[in-house]
Amino acid sequence: MQTPWEYRYAHRTRKMGSSVIRELLKFTEQPDIISFAGGLPAPEVFPLKEFGEACNTVLKEHGAQALQYGTTEGYKPLREMIARHTGRYSVQVTAENIMITSGSQQALDFIGRLFINRGDYIVVESPTYLGALQAWNAYGAQYISVRADENGMIVDELEAALRVGPKFIYVLPNFQNPSGSTLSLERRRKLVELADKYGVPIVEDDPYGQLRYEGEHLPSVVYLDSQFRGPNGGHYSGNVIYLSTFSKLLAPGLRLAWVVAPSEVTRKLVMAKQAADLHTSSFNQFVAYEVAKGGFLDEHVKLIRSTYKERRDTMLEMMEEMFPPEVHWTKPHGGMFLWGILPEGMDAAEVLKVAIERKVAFVPGAAFHPNGGGENTMRINFSFSRPDVIREGITRMGVTLKELLRKDERVTINE
Amino acid sequence: MQTPWEYRYAHRTRKMGSSVIRELLKFTEQPDIISFAGGLPAPEVFPLKEFGEACNTVLKEHGAQALQYGTTEGYKPLREMIARHTGRYSVQVTAENIMITSGSQQALDFIGRLFINRGDYIVVESPTYLGALQAWNAYGAQYISVRADENGMIVDELEAALRVGPKFIYVLPNFQNPSGSTLSLERRRKLVELADKYGVPIVEDDPYGQLRYEGEHLPSVVYLDSQFRGPNGGHYSGNVIYLSTFSKLLAPGLRLAWVVAPSEVTRKLVMAKQAADLHTSSFNQFVAYEVAKGGFLDEHVKLIRSTYKERRDTMLEMMEEMFPPEVHWTKPHGGMFLWGILPEGMDAAEVLKVAIERKVAFVPGAAFHPNGGGENTMRINFSFSRPDVIREGITRMGVTLKELLRKDERVTINE
Numbered sequence: 001m002q003t004p005w006e007y008r009y010a011h012r013t014r015k016m017g018s019s020v021i022r023e024l025l026k027f028t029e030q031p032d033i034i035s036f037a038g039g040l041p042a043p044e045v046f047p048l049k050e051f052g053e054a055c056n057t058v059l060k061e062h063g064a065q066a067l068q069y070g071t072t073e074g075y076k077p078l079r080e081m082i083a084r085h086t087g088r089y090s091v092q093v094t095a096e097n098i099m100i101t102s103g104s105q106q107a108l109d110f111i112g113r114l115f116i117n118r119g120d121y122i123v124v125e126s127p128t129y130l131g132a133l134q135a136w137n138a139y140g141a142q143y144i145s146v147r148a149d150e151n152g153m154i155v156d157e158l159e160a161a162l163r164v165g166p167k168f169i170y171v172l173p174n175f176q177n178p179s180g181s182t183l184s185l186e187r188r189r190k191l192v193e194l195a196d197k198y199g200v201p202i203v204e205d206d207p208y209g210q211l212r213y214e215g216e217h218l219p220s221v222v223y224l225d226s227q228f229r230g231p232n233g234g235h236y237s238g239n240v241i242y243l244s245t246f247s248k249l250l251a252p253g254l255r256l257a258w259v260v261a262p263s264e265v266t267r268k269l270v271m272a273k274q275a276a277d278l279h280t281s282s283f284n285q286f287v288a289y290e291v292a293k294g295g296f297l298d299e300h301v302k303l304i305r306s307t308y309k310e311r312r313d314t315m316l317e318m319m320e321e322m323f324p325p326e327v328h329w330t331k332p333h334g335g336m337f338l339w340g341i342l343p344e345g346m347d348a349a350e351v352l353k354v355a356i357e358r359k360v361a362f363v364p365g366a367a368f369h370p371n372g373g374g375e376n377t378m379r380i381n382f383s384f385s386r387p388d389v390i391r392e393g394i395t396r397m398g399v400t401l402k403e404l405l406r407k408d409e410r411v412t413i414n415e
Numbered sequence: 416m417q418t419p420w421e422y423r424y425a426h427r428t429r430k431m432g433s434s435v436i437r438e439l440l441k442f443t444e445q446p447d448i449i450s451f452a453g454g455l456p457a458p459e460v461f462p463l464k465e466f467g468e469a470c471n472t473v474l475k476e477h478g479a480q481a482l483q484y485g486t487t488e489g490y491k492p493l494r495e496m497i498a499r500h501t502g503r504y505s506v507q508v509t510a511e512n513i514m515i516t517s518g519s520q521q522a523l524d525f526i527g528r529l530f531i532n533r534g535d536y537i538v539v540e541s542p543t544y545l546g547a548l549q550a551w552n553a554y555g556a557q558y559i560s561v562r563a564d565e566n567g568m569i570v571d572e573l574e575a576a577l578r579v580g581p582k583f584i585y586v587l588p589n590f591q592n593p594s595g596s597t598l599s600l601e602r603r604r605k606l607v608e609l610a611d612k613y614g615v616p617i618v619e620d621d622p623y624g625q626l627r628y629e630g631e632h633l634p635s636v637v638y639l640d641s642q643f644r645g646p647n648g649g650h651y652s653g654n655v656i657y658l659s660t661f662s663k664l665l666a667p668g669l670r671l672a673w674v675v676a677p678s679e680v681t682r683k684l685v686m687a688k689q690a691a692d693l694h695t696s697s698f699n700q701f702v703a704y705e706v707a708k709g710g711f712l713d714e715h716v717k718l719i720r721s722t723y724k725e726r727r728d729t730m731l732e733m734m735e736e737m738f739p740p741e742v743h744w745t746k747p748h749g750g751m752f753l754w755g756i757l758p759e760g761m762d763a764a765e766v767l768k769v770a771i772e773r774k775v776a777f778v779p780g781a782a783f784h785p786n787g788g789g790e791n792t793m794r795i796n797f798s799f800s801r802p803d804v805i806r807e808g809i810t811r812m813g814v815t816l817k818e819l820l821r822k823d824e825r826v827t828i829n830e
Contacts, residue, residue: 003616003654005679008582010532010554016686043479051482055470064458067466067666102517102670106692113553117425134690138528139425167423201418239418251482253697255517264420271431275549277521281696282668 012138027356034393037361039177039336040384042311045304046251047291054290062286070282072274073266074100074258078289082258086242091223093236096263099270102280104207104245104257108135110272111168111203111241114265116141121166125153127339127368127377129177129205132170141167143370150330152176152183155190162198168241169200173221175208175335178368178379182333185218192224195239202240207248210301212334213309222260237262246288248336249297249304254284308336314387315380315394322398324405329380336383339365342376343405349375351404360396427553442771449808452776454592454751455799457726460719461666462706469705477701485697487689488681489515489673493704497673501657506638508651511678514685517695519622519660519672523550525687526583526618526656529680531556536581540568542754542783542792544592544620547585556582558785565745567591567598570605577613583656584615588636590623590750593783593794597748600633607639610654617655622663625716627749628724637675652677661703663751664712664719669699723751729802730795730809737813739820744795751798754780757791758820764790766819775811 027033058066073079079095086093101107108131116122118140124132126145133143144161147154153171162169171191173183183191195202204221219227222240229238245257259269273279291297315338319329328341340362342348348364355361365377385393442448473481488494494510501508516522523546531537533555539547541560548558559576562569568586577584586606588598598606610617619636634642637655644653660672674684688694706712730753734744743756755777757763763779770776780792800808 002652003614003677005616005677008530008616009683010528010530010535013529013683013687016683038484040484043483046479046482048474048478048482051478052471052474055474056467059463059467059470063463063466064461065668067461067463067668068458069453069455069667102692102696105690109691113425114428115423115425120425131690131693138687138690199418201420201423237417251698252484253480253482255692255694255696262418262420268424268428268431272428272553275520275546275553276524276691277517277670278546279670281517281670281699283666284696284699 012140015137027361033356033359033361034385034389034396035361036380036382036385036393037363038384039381041248041252041304041336042307042383044386045300045307047296047300050291050296050300051251051287054287058283058286058290066283066286068282070279070285072279073270074098074280075282075285075289077293078285079258081289081293082260086260089220089223091220091226091236091260092232093260097236097260097266099259099261099266099273100280100285101257101259101273102255102277103247103252104205104243105131105135106255106276107243107257107259108132108205109138110259110269110276112136112139112141113272113276114268115167121164123158123161123166123169123200124370125171125176126371127178127365127374128170128370129172130368132205133370145369145371148176148179148181150181152181152187153191155187155194158191158194162194162200166200168203169195170203170205171221172205173218174206175211175332175337177207177335178337178363178365179339180330180332180335180337181339182218183221188218188221188224192221192228192239195225196228204240204242206243207245208335209244211248211305211308211336213305213312215333235263236260241265249301250288250291254281254288256280256284256288308383311382311385311387311390312338314390315382318391318394319398322395324398324402326405327401336381338380338382340378340380342378342401344376346404347375348378351378351400354404355397355400358396358400360393360400362397427555430552442776448771448774448776449800449804449811450776451795451797451800451808452778453799454796456663456667456719456751457722457798459801460715460722462711462715465706465711465715466666466702469702473698473701473705481698481701483697485694485700487694488685489513489695490697490700490704492708493700494673496704496708497675501675504635504638506635506641506651506675507647508675512651512675512681514674514676514681514688515695515700516672516674516688517670517692518662518667519620519658520546520550521670521691522658522672522674523547523620524553525674525684525691527551527554527556528687528691529683530582536579538573538576538581538584538615539785540586540591541786542593542780542789543585543785544587545783547620548785560784560786563591563594563596565596567596567602568606570602570609573606573609577609577615581615583618584610585618585620586636587620588633589621590626590747590752592622592750593752593778593780594754595745595747595750595752596754597633603633603636603639607636607643607654611640611643619655619657621658622660623750624659626663626720626723626751628720628727630748650678651675656680664716665703665706669696669703671695671699671703723798726797726800726802726805727753729805730797733806733809734813737810739813739817741820742816751796753795753797755793755795757793757816759791761819762790763793766793766815769819770812770815773811773815775808775815777812
């Protein structure tokens, strides 16, 4: 007899579903569509030459070790290098504070696994990163949304959320995915103080921190937290779990990221990872270390910044020129996304359907709001497409938006 | 104030602990210890040259795609190649049945995530693979142990276990980790029939299937299940989830494995993976495909077989010569492990302590028994060490065992 699989699944599986976004995005895979929907780095900036040289060196000098099983926490020289990198931003940590993960998505999953009981509340910005919601939904999380503006989470509204007793606060302070906003220094300080006051940890997700195209670098939340706590003897033991990644600096196809956490948390993360996948690819860790150890990424990031800055500027100029005046958008200082805001009552998912007919795509913003809202918003990626493609794509979006807005007007007049 | 992390963890985390094995194995990392404890492939058989060439080809021909984000289910040409490989064993599947995972450990984790509610029973052989227990403990599984002998799970005892209503049956039919046993053809058939009778799925874990050093290849459980069900129109929809890996044929440091399952199960696995780590390294998938596509692994596996056969034979000969007659062991037809059985009442963990002083190590067998027992058993790896090292290590173990057995006798006499 055919096995009745659907009756075998666990509770958590029955709640799984393909997201609306995934369904919509299938259409964006057609080759003639200009897609601002994904969150992909520009392949033009992948350092193929340096990467290939590193592969050869690793196989020649460390082949037997690089192809063998490795330790769960990660390749020690890589962890030590990340500890030094973290120290450059004045956060004193050692390799004991650091675990390598298979992308930041895996770190989000492990944080859910470690902390979330079914029904636990997590404080998030609204909108927030969809991947975090997907990871934590699997553990039965509920979300308290705190509103955000162009300066990030409106921290004045955080205290009420903290009084609910959430497990942790999740924040993307730099060039947030999806909105492109950056948390102001004043709000970062207030966030650290409030989290300490209520004893609630902070998960700081920082994939884009180095991708700043204008303005001054702002200190990370983990730095402000360690400052707030005073000297730690070189061993971080504060209130923040900090995530970053090689996906944006080197290449996402390697699936290499890292967590910085108090060592007692890192030890638990290592236990979770051992049960989940033993360890992250040894070869990829050796190669990333080989590419990065001489400081190459410090130089390489300048190329990434100038490439993405040009694309962002092109997109902003084209929007200014092509978008109807009823539509607004953010002007992010870095990262990979900007955020479009349609007039109240206009549904970005409906706009997407028409846009796809015009061969251009973006992500409607509603899915980034865990407790509803944001139907009139849209995430638009500027890192992936070349400037000429951006010009054509924004032109198509402008035509679509004008058409829909004029149609809306006609409908209003007829009623 | 210092954050009281220990009060923030979820229920599942509080039950996590470093395993006894991990604690013991720390000692085995000393460089002068001969370790039969790990489950490592021989680095001498890693195809460094072919791997290096594949890296260069991939970067030259597919660099932008291989370093970019990829699809969650895995690189399609690789999945199609695995489908053809599966077809060679007369199991008709398509790429829709296959998902790439970051090692088989990750497949075990996802199977737990998909199927196990807290308290669910899983039928396992006793002893069974420790990594599966670690993965499923995180989901609150309980285990029904079915005894095993040199022909694998004693399937006559399975029916009673199935009447308890378990979620699935977990079996490693070929050269099992830890015992080295192989499930006989008759028992495989019976297993398929009983699983069908009670409507209980089978998880078939087959990392070592191709590493046979003597005797005839036995048909896989997934093949027997599809035979039992009759023609499927080329699309597998049976009762078995089958796992295998590139770790033993190519290199474990890549973290590349695969699942074959009915496509409705594969779709759920893809959703679980998307939330857990987005996808497995694109680069590693491209490289594995490049290495394997021309049939190289078919040739390469012959080298692995002859290397491991020599090591197994050396170990068996040395045991014959050096081990005291009270100690028994299995003679596996393939794989990487054999299983030592000490006299009843002798504790392998105590033996290990003395063995480590004599600079040799193995894994005590108790941890492989989820419901207790097996204190007098030990897992001994023969794939990793060169023959001369095996000779020296088994000599050291023999001396240790003789010393302890003679001491036991003296104690008995004195009492």
